[in-house]
Amino acid sequence: MDLTWSEHEEAFRADVRGWLEANLAEWKAAHGGDVPSGDTREGFAIHLEWERRLFDARWAVVSWPEQYGGRDASLWEWLIFEEEYYRAGGPQRVTQNGIFLLAPSLFEFANDAQRDHVLTRMASGEDRWCQGWSEPNAGSDLASLTSKATRVDGGWRLNGQKTWTTRGAFCSHLFGLFRTDPEAERHRGLSYLLVPLDLEGITVRGFGRLDGDEGFAEVFFDDAFLPDDALPGGVVLGEVGAGWSVAMSTTSSERGLTLRSPGRFLATARRLIEGWQALPESERAERGDLRHRVIQAWMEAEAYQLQTLQTVTGTVEGRPAGAESSLVKLWWSELDVSLHETALDVLGPAALLDGPWAKGYEFSLSGPIYAGTNEVQRNVVAERVLGLPRK
């Protein structure tokens, strides 16, 4: 066991930190210091400017190969980048669905032409990708989805509806699962398609989330024709009919272990501690219970970091995690809620009115729902980690 960073890694950390300090301040200042949420139309555009800035300095996708705008960074460096990014108060990554969810599948299943065309444009923000998996009647039970792609001369005819499509109203492309074999049931006969959203017959309608932002969209396909050559290398990712396994492979990958790395929660825990320390002495003395919750939240964020170091070691040494990733999702999503609930209790009623903690709290409540509800994750843990019977 060696829990120290190498000189090389420390130098990498110093580079990240230095660049972020200078550039974050500049970007924020350019927008009056108070940047609107990236889940609003106005804020999304401003966040894209930030993504472009990251990309130009090759910080957008550090773990990707250099030819696609990355740095070939190791998983360790990826972790360090994430830690520094959130420590510095870096904004949400509006490109995340592309770079964290689609890209790992592209690295594994795409042909060269698809990779060459899609990856760099995605990392720079030139193309904005949203995820088209959920449907009105296919949420946790994703395999029940009914959106269809029918084979026609020169392409596919798309029909159906996707929903809960994060930032869909601001995106240019959608990656999604469609039923290409009408005879097959459940997870068979699905294909993973790459779809430009400007095709005739596609309608995207944004709608409000609980936090008030237009962060969601529903996407309607009315006999939309998707030509085979809409993208270089074709519009099908992997084999026709193998969409389920392509989609499921994104749960963990070599280029970033998780959508929500520990750095984000360590940073939130640090801000929570600062909030506590800012309370008057007399108030702190009276709120011993709350003090323990602050400490507990910090410990849980720290425990996430440690578990991640252990997981990365395993991955680097050829022992990749499997269904344990469901434990990770349970941990960070519940931790995020408790960090924010604790902070709101520390700050008192005024904090609920507005401000980053109230906004963050609302967002944290979506964590136990998205990316597979925590109920589904608990089933996965019980069945695939503990070996309990499915039925």
Add this chain to the structure above:
Amino acid sequence: MRFSFTEDQLALREAVRDLLAKECPPEVVRAAWPEPDADGQGPGAGARSTPEQLAAVWHHLAEMGVLGLLVPEAHGGLGFDEVAAALVLEETGYVAVPHPVVETVCVAAPVLGDPAPDRSKVGWGEVAISGTVLDKSLDLRGPGGKADEVAFDRAALGTAAQLIGLSRRMLDLTVAYVIERKQFGVAIGSFQAVKHHLADARLQLEFAAPAVHRAAWSLATSDPNAARDVSMAKALASDCAHLVGRKALQCHGGIGYTVEYDLHLFLKRAWALEKLWGDAAWHRDRVGRALGV
């Protein structure tokens, strides 16, 4: 950065695991049961083993060198560090070894095995191997009182490691039980309510164990944050064992609430260890002070 163990450490753990699986089954733990139970049965009620078997566990551990794990080789110990000790103590927790393992491995042996002057005249081997009961007035402090704190932290770490082992055991017992036990014509482990209880138990284990291993590393390397890290480990491990114990008892139903079934051996050990060498609240407080909270 490498958060994993050396071949040597893993081999030692395997050896201890094999030894304890053979020498310390639940029957032996029962033989150490000190009081008559409610039915008026004598000490060790329900035991299918003898006091000799109980004593043999200690002697086997001594023979293997486990009791002097942290004593330098020059002084007759194995010369391992706290990381190895944490792995081994997890195993002693898993089988609930009914002997003062943490007190010996983490406190008495390293303190008495320390060649610094002014130490007790009692040799560490005497305590560890013959099981001499230490006089309560024995001064375990080294020069400047420093060793005292380190010994305390080592004991808290060792106890946390045992709690991780106990948690694993209670979870393993319960998983096996809910797969086996049928109600309404199916294994009760197929019910979502049962699954979610056990997923929650597994979740706490997944995140408490690395905290214990990190604390061991911090102690082994005299990291400036060692005391904080030990406290985080003990707080998380105590809470983990408590929760896993509750889930285990609940998922067992009535059988878990009997003296006859083994679960209570592990459950009660966990309750005791949660409070020893500082309970979760005490350790959280110490983490808080280290963080300036």
